[in-house]
Amino acid sequence: MSERGAIGVAVGGAVLIGALTALQARINGSLGAELGDGFVAAAVSFGSGLVILIVLSLLLPEGRRGFGRLVDGIRSRTVPPWMLLGGLVGAFTVASQGLTVATIGVALFTVGFVAGQTSGGLVLDRVGYGPAGVVPVTVRRLVGAALAVAGVVVCLSGDALGGVPPWMLVVPAVAGAGVAWQQGTNGRLRVRVQSPLTATLVNFIGGTIVLLIAATVHVAAVGAPRAVPSEPWLYAGGAVSVIYIFLSSVVVRRTGVLLLGLGSVVGLLCTSVVLDAFWPAPAAPSTPVAVLAATVAIAGVVVAAVPWRRRRLG
Numbered sequence: 001m002s003e004r005g006a007i008g009v010a011v012g013g014a015v016l017i018g019a020l021t022a023l024q025a026r027i028n029g030s031l032g033a034e035l036g037d038g039f040v041a042a043a044v045s046f047g048s049g050l051v052i053l054i055v056l057s058l059l060l061p062e063g064r065r066g067f068g069r070l071v072d073g074i075r076s077r078t079v080p081p082w083m084l085l086g087g088l089v090g091a092f093t094v095a096s097q098g099l100t101v102a103t104i105g106v107a108l109f110t111v112g113f114v115a116g117q118t119s120g121g122l123v124l125d126r127v128g129y130g131p132a133g134v135v136p137v138t139v140r141r142l143v144g145a146a147l148a149v150a151g152v153v154v155c156l157s158g159d160a161l162g163g164v165p166p167w168m169l170v171v172p173a174v175a176g177a178g179v180a181w182q183q184g185t186n187g188r189l190r191v192r193v194q195s196p197l198t199a200t201l202v203n204f205i206g207g208t209i210v211l212l213i214a215a216t217v218h219v220a221a222v223g224a225p226r227a228v229p230s231e232p233w234l235y236a237g238g239a240v241s242v243i244y245i246f247l248s249s250v251v252v253r254r255t256g257v258l259l260l261g262l263g264s265v266v267g268l269l270c271t272s273v274v275l276d277a278f279w280p281a282p283a284a285p286s287t288p289v290a291v292l293a294a295t296v297a298i299a300g301v302v303v304a305a306v307p308w309r310r311r312r313l314g
Contacts, residue, residue: 010259011259011263013247013251014255014262014263014267015264015266016244016247017248017251017267018264018265018266018268018269018270019268019271020243021267022268022275023271024094024237026106027233028041028094028098028101029098029100029101030101031098032097032101034229034234035226035227035228036225036227037098037222038097039098039211039215039219040218040219041098042094042095042098042214042215043214044235045237046090046211047208048237049239049241050208052239053204053242056197060197062195062197063195063198066194066199067195067198069192069194070193070202073192079193083185083188083192084189085206086186086199086202087202087204088206089178089179090203090204090206090245091207091210092178093178093179094207094237094241095211095214096109096171096174099168099171100171105276106272106275106276107272107276109172109272110172111152112171112172113172114148114149114151114268114269114297115173116172116173116175116178117177117265118145118180118265119177120178120181121180121262122145124181124184129181144262144300144303147296147300147303148262148296148297150300151265151269151297151300152297182203183249183252183260184252186199186245186248187249187253190250190253196249196250199249200245200246248260251263262297265300266294266297266298269293269297269298270298273290
Protein backbone atom coordinates (compact mmCIF):
# COMPACT_ATOMS: atom_id res chain seq x y z
CA MET A 1 0.00 0.00 0.00
CA SER A 2 1.28 3.51 -0.86
CA GLU A 3 2.05 6.06 1.84
CA ARG A 4 -0.99 8.12 0.86
CA GLY A 5 -3.21 5.04 0.93
CA ALA A 6 -1.89 4.02 4.35
CA ILE A 7 -2.59 7.48 5.74
CA GLY A 8 -6.08 7.38 4.23
CA VAL A 9 -6.84 4.08 5.97
CA ALA A 10 -5.45 5.46 9.23
CA VAL A 11 -7.63 8.59 8.98
CA GLY A 12 -10.64 6.35 8.29
CA GLY A 13 -9.78 4.46 11.46
CA ALA A 14 -9.61 7.76 13.34
CA VAL A 15 -13.10 8.67 12.09
CA LEU A 16 -14.39 5.29 13.26
CA ILE A 17 -12.83 5.90 16.68
CA GLY A 18 -14.78 9.13 16.95
CA ALA A 19 -18.03 7.45 15.91
CA LEU A 20 -17.57 4.74 18.53
CA THR A 21 -16.73 7.38 21.14
CA ALA A 22 -20.02 9.16 20.42
CA LEU A 23 -21.93 5.89 20.64
CA GLN A 24 -20.26 5.01 23.94
CA ALA A 25 -21.05 8.48 25.30
CA ARG A 26 -24.75 7.99 24.57
CA ILE A 27 -24.80 4.50 26.08
CA ASN A 28 -22.97 5.56 29.26
CA GLY A 29 -25.06 8.71 29.58
CA SER A 30 -28.26 6.70 29.33
CA LEU A 31 -27.01 4.15 31.86
CA GLY A 32 -26.10 6.96 34.24
CA ALA A 33 -29.58 8.46 33.88
CA GLU A 34 -31.28 5.11 34.48
CA LEU A 35 -29.15 4.37 37.54
CA GLY A 36 -29.27 7.92 38.80
CA ASP A 37 -25.51 7.67 39.42
CA GLY A 38 -22.91 8.54 36.79
CA PHE A 39 -20.05 7.14 38.87
CA VAL A 40 -21.61 3.70 39.17
CA ALA A 41 -22.45 3.75 35.46
CA ALA A 42 -18.82 4.53 34.62
CA ALA A 43 -17.55 1.74 36.90
CA VAL A 44 -19.93 -0.76 35.26
CA SER A 45 -18.84 0.33 31.77
CA PHE A 46 -15.11 0.16 32.46
CA GLY A 47 -15.41 -3.01 34.53
CA SER A 48 -17.23 -4.86 31.75
CA GLY A 49 -14.57 -3.77 29.30
CA LEU A 50 -11.85 -5.06 31.63
CA VAL A 51 -13.51 -8.49 31.82
CA ILE A 52 -13.57 -8.68 28.01
CA LEU A 53 -9.90 -7.75 27.79
CA ILE A 54 -8.81 -10.24 30.43
CA VAL A 55 -10.55 -13.05 28.53
CA LEU A 56 -8.99 -11.97 25.22
CA SER A 57 -5.54 -11.65 26.81
CA LEU A 58 -5.77 -15.17 28.18
CA LEU A 59 -7.09 -16.74 24.98
CA LEU A 60 -4.92 -15.02 22.37
CA PRO A 61 -1.18 -15.78 22.09
CA GLU A 62 -0.51 -12.09 21.34
CA GLY A 63 -2.17 -11.14 24.60
CA ARG A 64 -0.09 -13.57 26.63
CA ARG A 65 3.14 -12.49 24.95
CA GLY A 66 2.31 -8.83 25.35
CA PHE A 67 1.52 -9.24 29.04
CA GLY A 68 4.82 -11.07 29.53
CA ARG A 69 6.68 -8.20 27.87
CA LEU A 70 4.77 -5.75 30.07
CA VAL A 71 5.82 -7.55 33.26
CA ASP A 72 9.43 -7.74 32.04
CA GLY A 73 9.36 -4.07 31.12
CA ILE A 74 8.07 -3.03 34.54
CA ARG A 75 10.73 -5.12 36.28
CA SER A 76 13.54 -3.76 34.10
CA ARG A 77 12.06 -0.23 34.20
CA THR A 78 11.96 0.01 30.41
CA VAL A 79 8.22 0.60 30.90
CA PRO A 80 8.12 3.64 33.21
CA PRO A 81 5.21 4.08 35.66
CA TRP A 82 3.73 7.04 33.79
CA MET A 83 3.04 4.81 30.78
CA LEU A 84 0.59 2.87 32.95
CA LEU A 85 -1.58 5.91 33.76
CA GLY A 86 -3.63 6.21 30.57
CA GLY A 87 -6.55 4.51 32.29
CA LEU A 88 -6.95 7.47 34.66
CA VAL A 89 -7.97 9.67 31.75
CA GLY A 90 -10.25 6.97 30.40
CA ALA A 91 -11.93 6.76 33.79
CA PHE A 92 -12.48 10.52 33.88
CA THR A 93 -13.88 10.53 30.33
CA VAL A 94 -16.37 7.74 31.00
CA ALA A 95 -17.45 9.38 34.28
CA SER A 96 -18.00 12.71 32.49
CA GLN A 97 -20.21 10.94 29.93
CA GLY A 98 -22.36 9.41 32.65
CA LEU A 99 -22.72 12.77 34.40
CA THR A 100 -23.49 15.02 31.41
CA VAL A 101 -24.67 13.36 28.19
CA ALA A 102 -28.22 12.57 29.32
CA THR A 103 -28.73 16.32 29.84
CA ILE A 104 -26.70 18.06 27.13
CA GLY A 105 -26.78 15.39 24.40
CA VAL A 106 -23.90 13.87 22.48
CA ALA A 107 -23.34 16.91 20.24
CA LEU A 108 -22.88 19.37 23.08
CA PHE A 109 -20.69 16.91 24.95
CA THR A 110 -18.61 16.77 21.78
CA VAL A 111 -18.34 20.58 21.76
CA GLY A 112 -16.28 20.66 24.92
CA PHE A 113 -14.51 17.38 24.23
CA VAL A 114 -13.33 18.43 20.77
CA ALA A 115 -12.07 21.81 21.96
CA GLY A 116 -9.88 20.14 24.56
CA GLN A 117 -8.74 17.29 22.31
CA THR A 118 -7.78 19.53 19.39
CA SER A 119 -5.80 21.94 21.56
CA GLY A 120 -4.11 19.08 23.38
CA GLY A 121 -3.23 17.33 20.13
CA LEU A 122 -1.49 20.43 18.76
CA VAL A 123 0.68 20.79 21.85
CA LEU A 124 1.55 17.09 22.17
CA ASP A 125 2.50 16.72 18.51
CA ARG A 126 4.69 19.83 18.75
CA VAL A 127 6.66 18.45 21.71
CA GLY A 128 6.86 14.96 20.17
CA TYR A 129 4.92 13.16 22.88
CA GLY A 130 3.26 10.57 20.63
CA PRO A 131 4.97 7.42 19.30
CA ALA A 132 5.43 9.11 15.91
CA GLY A 133 7.85 11.59 17.52
CA VAL A 134 7.77 15.30 16.73
CA VAL A 135 5.03 15.94 14.17
CA PRO A 136 5.45 19.42 12.64
CA VAL A 137 2.53 21.76 13.34
CA THR A 138 2.37 23.22 9.85
CA VAL A 139 0.11 26.00 8.62
CA ARG A 140 -2.09 23.35 7.01
CA ARG A 141 -2.49 21.55 10.34
CA LEU A 142 -3.21 24.80 12.17
CA VAL A 143 -5.89 25.73 9.63
CA GLY A 144 -7.40 22.25 9.90
CA ALA A 145 -7.51 22.46 13.69
CA ALA A 146 -9.02 25.95 13.50
CA LEU A 147 -11.78 24.68 11.23
CA ALA A 148 -12.49 21.84 13.65
CA VAL A 149 -12.83 24.35 16.48
CA ALA A 150 -15.03 26.51 14.21
CA GLY A 151 -17.34 23.54 13.87
CA VAL A 152 -17.53 23.47 17.64
CA VAL A 153 -18.40 27.18 17.74
CA VAL A 154 -21.20 26.61 15.22
CA CYS A 155 -22.58 23.89 17.45
CA LEU A 156 -22.77 26.41 20.30
CA SER A 157 -24.99 28.80 18.34
CA GLY A 158 -28.65 29.27 19.11
CA ASP A 159 -30.42 28.71 22.40
CA ALA A 160 -29.15 25.19 23.07
CA LEU A 161 -27.09 26.29 26.07
CA GLY A 162 -29.92 27.94 27.93
CA GLY A 163 -30.05 26.61 31.47
CA VAL A 164 -27.11 24.23 31.04
CA PRO A 165 -24.64 24.41 33.98
CA PRO A 166 -21.24 25.68 32.77
CA TRP A 167 -19.43 22.73 34.36
CA MET A 168 -21.17 20.40 31.93
CA LEU A 169 -19.08 21.95 29.13
CA VAL A 170 -15.89 22.47 31.15
CA VAL A 171 -15.67 18.81 32.22
CA PRO A 172 -15.85 17.42 28.64
CA ALA A 173 -13.17 19.92 27.55
CA VAL A 174 -10.83 18.69 30.27
CA ALA A 175 -11.62 15.10 29.25
CA GLY A 176 -10.83 15.91 25.61
CA ALA A 177 -7.42 17.36 26.48
CA GLY A 178 -6.75 14.30 28.61
CA VAL A 179 -7.71 11.92 25.81
CA ALA A 180 -5.14 13.53 23.50
CA TRP A 181 -2.52 12.69 26.14
CA GLN A 182 -4.03 9.22 26.67
CA GLN A 183 -3.82 8.39 22.97
CA GLY A 184 -0.16 9.35 22.86
CA THR A 185 0.57 7.42 26.07
CA ASN A 186 -1.22 4.27 24.91
CA GLY A 187 0.56 4.47 21.56
CA ARG A 188 3.97 4.62 23.26
CA LEU A 189 3.07 1.76 25.59
CA ARG A 190 1.95 -0.29 22.60
CA VAL A 191 5.38 0.19 21.01
CA ARG A 192 7.13 -0.96 24.20
CA VAL A 193 5.03 -4.10 24.74
CA GLN A 194 4.45 -4.72 21.00
CA SER A 195 0.77 -5.41 21.60
CA PRO A 196 -2.24 -3.08 21.23
CA LEU A 197 -4.25 -5.59 23.25
CA THR A 198 -1.91 -5.36 26.26
CA ALA A 199 -1.77 -1.56 26.03
CA THR A 200 -5.57 -1.47 26.12
CA LEU A 201 -5.66 -3.93 29.04
CA VAL A 202 -3.37 -1.67 31.08
CA ASN A 203 -5.67 1.25 30.31
CA PHE A 204 -8.70 -0.63 31.62
CA ILE A 205 -7.02 -1.97 34.75
CA GLY A 206 -6.10 1.52 35.93
CA GLY A 207 -9.43 3.04 34.95
CA THR A 208 -11.48 0.32 36.61
CA ILE A 209 -9.57 0.64 39.89
CA VAL A 210 -10.13 4.41 40.00
CA LEU A 211 -13.81 4.17 39.07
CA LEU A 212 -14.56 1.42 41.59
CA ILE A 213 -13.08 3.58 44.34
CA ALA A 214 -15.02 6.65 43.15
CA ALA A 215 -18.29 4.68 42.86
CA THR A 216 -17.85 3.17 46.34
CA VAL A 217 -17.25 6.58 47.90
CA HIS A 218 -20.21 8.08 46.05
CA VAL A 219 -22.60 5.27 47.04
CA ALA A 220 -21.45 5.57 50.65
CA ALA A 221 -22.23 9.30 50.53
CA VAL A 222 -25.57 9.37 48.65
CA GLY A 223 -26.84 5.79 48.72
CA ALA A 224 -27.20 2.97 46.21
CA PRO A 225 -28.64 3.54 42.70
CA ARG A 226 -32.41 3.80 42.59
CA ALA A 227 -32.86 1.01 40.04
CA VAL A 228 -30.97 -1.56 38.01
CA PRO A 229 -32.06 -1.33 34.33
CA SER A 230 -32.67 -4.58 32.47
CA GLU A 231 -31.98 -3.42 28.88
CA PRO A 232 -28.81 -5.25 27.71
CA TRP A 233 -27.63 -2.45 25.39
CA LEU A 234 -27.11 -0.14 28.37
CA TYR A 235 -24.17 -2.35 29.41
CA ALA A 236 -22.42 -2.32 26.01
CA GLY A 237 -20.34 0.79 26.69
CA GLY A 238 -17.37 -1.22 27.93
CA ALA A 239 -17.23 -3.36 24.79
CA VAL A 240 -17.42 -0.28 22.56
CA SER A 241 -14.59 1.43 24.45
CA VAL A 242 -12.39 -1.68 24.16
CA ILE A 243 -12.68 -1.41 20.39
CA TYR A 244 -11.93 2.29 20.03
CA ILE A 245 -9.08 2.43 22.56
CA PHE A 246 -7.49 -0.57 20.83
CA LEU A 247 -7.83 1.18 17.47
CA SER A 248 -6.39 4.45 18.77
CA SER A 249 -3.21 2.74 19.99
CA VAL A 250 -2.68 1.39 16.46
CA VAL A 251 -3.76 4.41 14.40
CA VAL A 252 -1.81 7.06 16.35
CA ARG A 253 1.51 5.64 15.09
CA ARG A 254 0.56 6.56 11.53
CA THR A 255 -1.42 9.77 12.07
CA GLY A 256 0.18 11.51 15.04
CA VAL A 257 -1.90 12.81 17.94
CA LEU A 258 -3.36 15.85 16.16
CA LEU A 259 -4.56 14.07 13.01
CA LEU A 260 -6.03 11.27 15.10
CA GLY A 261 -7.92 13.90 17.06
CA LEU A 262 -9.16 15.63 13.90
CA GLY A 263 -10.37 12.37 12.39
CA SER A 264 -12.10 11.57 15.65
CA VAL A 265 -13.81 14.97 15.46
CA VAL A 266 -15.48 13.99 12.20
CA GLY A 267 -16.69 10.69 13.58
CA LEU A 268 -17.83 12.30 16.82
CA LEU A 269 -19.81 15.11 15.18
CA CYS A 270 -21.37 13.06 12.39
CA THR A 271 -22.46 10.29 14.75
CA SER A 272 -23.68 12.78 17.35
CA VAL A 273 -25.85 14.44 14.69
CA VAL A 274 -27.55 11.13 13.98
CA LEU A 275 -27.88 10.15 17.64
CA ASP A 276 -29.30 13.52 18.72
CA ALA A 277 -31.68 13.63 15.74
CA PHE A 278 -33.25 10.28 16.61
CA TRP A 279 -32.57 10.33 20.33
CA PRO A 280 -32.67 13.99 21.44
CA ALA A 281 -31.54 15.29 24.82
CA PRO A 282 -32.97 18.41 26.51
CA ALA A 283 -30.08 20.71 25.53
CA ALA A 284 -29.17 19.16 22.17
CA PRO A 285 -28.67 21.64 19.28
CA SER A 286 -31.02 21.55 16.31
CA THR A 287 -30.24 19.11 13.52
CA PRO A 288 -29.39 21.85 10.94
CA VAL A 289 -26.91 23.46 13.35
CA ALA A 290 -25.32 20.09 14.13
CA VAL A 291 -25.06 19.22 10.40
CA LEU A 292 -23.34 22.55 9.67
CA ALA A 293 -20.91 22.00 12.53
CA ALA A 294 -20.04 18.52 11.25
CA THR A 295 -19.48 19.89 7.72
CA VAL A 296 -17.06 22.55 8.94
CA ALA A 297 -15.16 19.98 11.01
CA ILE A 298 -14.89 17.61 8.04
CA ALA A 299 -13.39 20.45 6.01
CA GLY A 300 -10.79 20.84 8.75
CA VAL A 301 -9.80 17.19 8.52
CA VAL A 302 -9.49 17.39 4.73
CA VAL A 303 -7.23 20.45 4.99
CA ALA A 304 -5.04 18.81 7.65
CA ALA A 305 -4.86 15.33 6.12
CA VAL A 306 -4.72 15.66 2.33
CA PRO A 307 -1.16 16.21 1.06
CA TRP A 308 -1.87 19.08 -1.29
CA ARG A 309 0.75 19.57 -3.99
CA ARG A 310 1.65 22.81 -5.69
CA ARG A 311 1.13 22.73 -9.40
CA ARG A 312 4.18 23.57 -11.45
CA LEU A 313 3.84 26.30 -14.01
CA GLY A 314 5.18 25.85 -17.51
